[in-house]
Amino acid sequence: MKTFTFTKMHGLGNNYIYINLFEEKLEEKYLSELAIKVSNVNTGIGSDGMILICPSSVAPVKMRIFNNDGSEGKNCGNGLRCVAKYAYEHKLVKDKQFKIETLSGIVEAEVHVEEGIVTNVTVNMGKPRLARNEIPMTGEEADQVVAEEFIVQAESLSVTGVSMGNPHAVFFVDNIEMAPVTTLGPVIEKDVRFPEGINVEFVEIVSRNELHFRVWERGSGVTQACGTGACAAVVAAVLNGRTDRNKKTTVHLAGGDLFITWTDNGDVLMTGPAEIICEGMFYY
Numbered sequence: 001m002k003t004f005t006f007t008k009m010h011g012l013g014n015n016y017i018y019i020n021l022f023e024e025k026l027e028e029k030y031l032s033e034l035a036i037k038v039s040n041v042n043t044g045i046g047s048d049g050m051i052l053i054c055p056s057s058v059a060p061v062k063m064r065i066f067n068n069d070g071s072e073g074k075n076c077g078n079g080l081r082c083v084a085k086y087a088y089e090h091k092l093v094k095d096k097q098f099k100i101e102t103l104s105g106i107v108e109a110e111v112h113v114e115e116g117i118v119t120n121v122t123v124n125m126g127k128p129r130l131a132r133n134e135i136p137m138t139g140e141e142a143d144q145v146v147a148e149e150f151i152v153q154a155e156s157l158s159v160t161g162v163s164m165g166n167p168h169a170v171f172f173v174d175n176i177e178m179a180p181v182t183t184l185g186p187v188i189e190k191d192v193r194f195p196e197g198i199n200v201e202f203v204e205i206v207s208r209n210e211l212h213f214r215v216w217e218r219g220s221g222v223t224q225a226c227g228t229g230a231c232a233a234v235v236a237a238v239l240n241g242r243t244d245r246n247k248k249t250t251v252h253l254a255g256g257d258l259f260i261t262w263t264d265n266g267d268v269l270m271t272g273p274a275e276i277i278c279e280g281m282f283y284y
């Protein structure tokens, strides 16, 4: 029987099992299967997935994220805030600002500390990728996919595509409570127009700097929050002329609020909490 120690953390209820690979050793070929195992609420620990905190040759730490279906994602906003908290509190870094490597590039995190404890984290998520082939999405080559007709199950929707290193399809609705998250979410996630699958976001505009947000995540289904999705939602809202560039926008997710700014220099800044739930030993 093999074991490893883990820390369960969440960002606005988007919870993952974090494993510190500076201390633990896991076999690459079992990672996908292990993500499914630890995520199972009946026979595992229960989570939206698994996140590995790894050594890196280009940053103090590297984050790898696996959804609860075992698929590996390329970025995770809530995960980055929790990795930043863990790295600072476990002295993997000494400064309050540091880089984190992800599969979609290097981001810059800044931890906000009260009496030695990280309470909030700001991550510069970098620039969104907007070209159709960067989302990626099939169809005529285009620099942006903004308010494009998207017919699914005989419903005519309007989609805006944004990649934050991972793919997002954003749909604006009049009433977030009525959004078809669990009906159309899983259908759109696997639609052939998205060759790598897609995270599906539904957004209700409250004002020029406030949104309501719900998500069906690729590989995990409904989650309480999606950090990269919230970033994609703010970018999509600006592209559709619904919110203002370079203004801090409050995104109300099921698990709480994130504060996102798409700055004039193109970077997307995300600020929000990161919390430890528990630590333990996993047997497998």
Ligand SMILES: N[C@H](CCC[C@H](N)C(=O)O)C(=O)O
Pocket (backbone or CB within 6 Å): 014, 065, 067, 072, 073, 074, 075, 076, 077, 078, 079, 166, 167, 199, 217, 218, 219, 220, 223, 225, 226, 227, 228, 229
């Ligand atoms: N399901 C996502 C990864 C997790 C992203 C989300 N939990 C976040 O906080 O950004 C994907 O497959 O691209």
